[in-house]
Amino acid sequence: MAKDSKKLALLVGFLLLPLIYALILRCNAGSILIWRFQLREPLRNMDDDLKIRRKEDGEIETDFRSFLLNRLAKGKAQEELRQNGIACLQNPDSDICITTASISIPISTTTTNTVYLTGNQKLRQNDDIITLYPYPARKQDLVAMERTSPVRLIADSASPSCDVMHRVPAVIFSTGGFAGNFFHDINDLLIPLFLTTSLLKSKVRLVLTDYQPWWVHKYQNFVSQISDYDVIPVPAYAGQEKVHCFPGAIIGLNYHGHLSINQSKAPTNLSIVDFRNFLHNSLFSNSHKLSTTTNSNERPLMVLISRRNSRTLLNEKELINLAEEIGFEVEIATPKKMSNMESFSKLLYTCRVLIGVHGAGLTNMVFLPPGAVLIQVVPWGLNWVSKAYYGKPAREMGFEYLEYKVEVRESSLSEKYSMDDQVIKDPLSMHLKGYHISKPIYIDGQNLRLNLTRFRGTLEKALDLA
Numbered sequence: 001m002a003k004d005s006k007k008l009a010l011l012v013g014f015l016l017l018p019l020i021y022a023l024i025l026r027c028n029a030g031s032i033l034i035w036r037f038q039l040r041e042p043l044r045n046m047d048d049d050l051k052i053r054r055k056e057d058g059e060i061e062t063d064f065r066s067f068l069l070n071r072l073a074k075g076k077a078q079e080e081l082r083q084n085g086i087a088c089l090q091n092p093d094s095d096i097c098i099t100t101a102s103i104s105i106p107i108s109t110t111t112t113n114t115v116y117l118t119g120n121q122k123l124r125q126n127d128d129i130i131t132l133y134p135y136p137a138r139k140q141d142l143v144a145m146e147r148t149s150p151v152r153l154i155a156d157s158a159s160p161s162c163d164v165m166h167r168v169p170a171v172i173f174s175t176g177g178f179a180g181n182f183f184h185d186i187n188d189l190l191i192p193l194f195l196t197t198s199l200l201k202s203k204v205r206l207v208l209t210d211y212q213p214w215w216v217h218k219y220q221n222f223v224s225q226i227s228d229y230d231v232i233p234v235p236a237y238a239g240q241e242k243v244h245c246f247p248g249a250i251i252g253l254n255y256h257g258h259l260s261i262n263q264s265k266a267p268t269n270l271s272i273v274d275f276r277n278f279l280h281n282s283l284f285s286n287s288h289k290l291s292t293t294t295n296s297n298e299r300p301l302m303v304l305i306s307r308r309n310s311r312t313l314l315n316e317k318e319l320i321n322l323a324e325e326i327g328f329e330v331e332i333a334t335p336k337k338m339s340n341m342e343s344f345s346k347l348l349y350t351c352r353v354l355i356g357v358h359g360a361g362l363t364n365m366v367f368l369p370p371g372a373v374l375i376q377v378v379p380w381g382l383n384w385v386s387k388a389y390y391g392k393p394a395r396e397m398g399f400e401y402l403e404y405k406v407e408v409r410e411s412s413l414s415e416k417y418s419m420d421d422q423v424i425k426d427p428l429s430m431h432l433k434g435y436h437i438s439k440p441i442y443i444d445g446q447n448l449r450l451n452l453t454r455f456r457g458t459l460e461k462a463l464d465l466a
């Protein structure tokens with residue numbers, strides 16, 4: 001009996017861990033502030049852009065309706081879309097509506113986001129209005145949703161007349177939520193954007209609600225591969241209030257889980273490796289000098305993600321000396337260096353091994369060249385999350401993955417707690433007490449001093465693989 005209840009507790013624990021840990025990523029939201037005050041640059045005047053593009057629009061042959069119907073919508077949703085001209089899918093993490101009929105969006109300088117369904121779309125259960133929050137992945141997260149403006153879809157209503165007619169469908173999503181945090185940008189926005197729209201071959205117009213100019217600026221290379229057109233910001237800049245009309249739309253984005261794409265759900269068998277290639281193409285295709293093949297005389301480059309506030313490597317210097325002695329050239333990635341995505345991504349694309357303690361910085365693995373090695377240093381009590389959050393995605397993205405799990409003596413927790421303390425003996429039971437209990441201990445409360453005798457083995461393995 002007692003055994004059973006322990007088993008049950010364990011099971012519940014494993015089910016809860018993803019939820020608990022979803023919250024952990026928030027502690028990285030500090031970087032939002034950094035970005036918020038950078039990179040303000042007015043977009044090109046939209047009207048000029050429209051004039052230039054109008055001619056091209058006429059030549060578009062992509063049949064987006066067929067794509068929406070036959071690739072994006074599946075099963076029941078496909079039937080619904082065929083019958084009603086619109087289908088809305090409610091997933092645990094994200095909502096998305098797809099319409100193959102016309103819409104109009106009055107875009108003003110306020111944040112009220114209304115989409116009029118002007119093509120006789122029929123909403124389910126005779127609803128006249130559907131409201132959704134088009135920031136993917138974080139539907140369950142109240143903080144993210146507070147930062148995301150709702151979009152209302154209204155059927156059967158007198159809609160304002162069009163100022164601008166677009167020939168390509170709209171893709172409407174929010175850059176509110178946790179946009180600005182690098183992990184969330186990749187996981188919540190770029191991967192969903194890729195998997196939802198890339199097969200439309202840039203013949204889409206992005207409408208960004210909760211628009212933040214720096215976001216588009218930071219990811220402009222990627223965004224310009226997704227869409228041939230400048231984005232439409234919501235709210236509009238003063239003087240650019242217009243009613244935009246589209247022949248169809250996707251409102252919200254699909255999301256398949258942590259840094260992943262589920263090939264069997266994705267249109268035309270897209271995978272996370274396709275995402276990696278797409279991202280690399282968008283960032284590196286014009287960089288002539290980047291070469292991923294190392295000259296045999298050169299020492300392979302290892303980039304070390306250096307953490308400063310928590311989960312810090314206390315003997316980082318000694319570790320670097322060891323890596324150099326073994327045969328690597330080592331670059332240290334400080335938070336400042338990482339904040340310049342353009343130069344940092346290029347550095348990573350020429351590197352063979354990325355190493356770091358578990359944390360959002362490891363998201364930078366998306367810039368590694370195929371076949372590179374990720375070494376994750378796993379702090380005490382964070383085995384499960386380390387594997388689920390970076391280990392598994394690393395393998396799926398086509399990287400070699402090595403894990404160095406610290407022993408208790410390598411963690412500063414061993415100085416704070418006795419060996420028979422629950423914190424040391426049974427981290428799972430601490431996680432079960434709640435995130436507010438476990439976060440200060442395992443996430444924020446430990447630094448690491450690696451046993452270099454033992455760590456040498458991992459480095460040598462990485463050198464072999466590199």
Ligand SMILES: *[C@@H]1O[C@H](CO)[C@@H](O)[C@H](O)[C@H]1NC(C)=O
Binds near residue numbers: 262263264265
């Ligand atoms: C991928 O999607 C399919 C179909 O929806 C589902 O059966 C499968 O469990 C998913 N795989 C993963 C790893 O989530």
Ligand SMILES: *[C@@H]1O[C@H](CO)[C@@H](O)[C@H](O)[C@H]1NC(C)=O
Binds near residue numbers: 263269
């Ligand atoms: C999708 O890709 C997988 C692996 O890349 C392959 O085994 C499978 O046959 C593909 N399915 C389709 C329908 O192309």
Ligand SMILES: *[C@@H]1O[C@H](CO)[C@@H](O)[C@H](O)[C@H]1NC(C)=O
Binds near residue numbers: 409451452453454
């Ligand atoms: C470091 O690791 C080596 C090899 O695993 C082991 O023999 C040694 O006892 C460890 N040192 C400490 C201080 O734990």
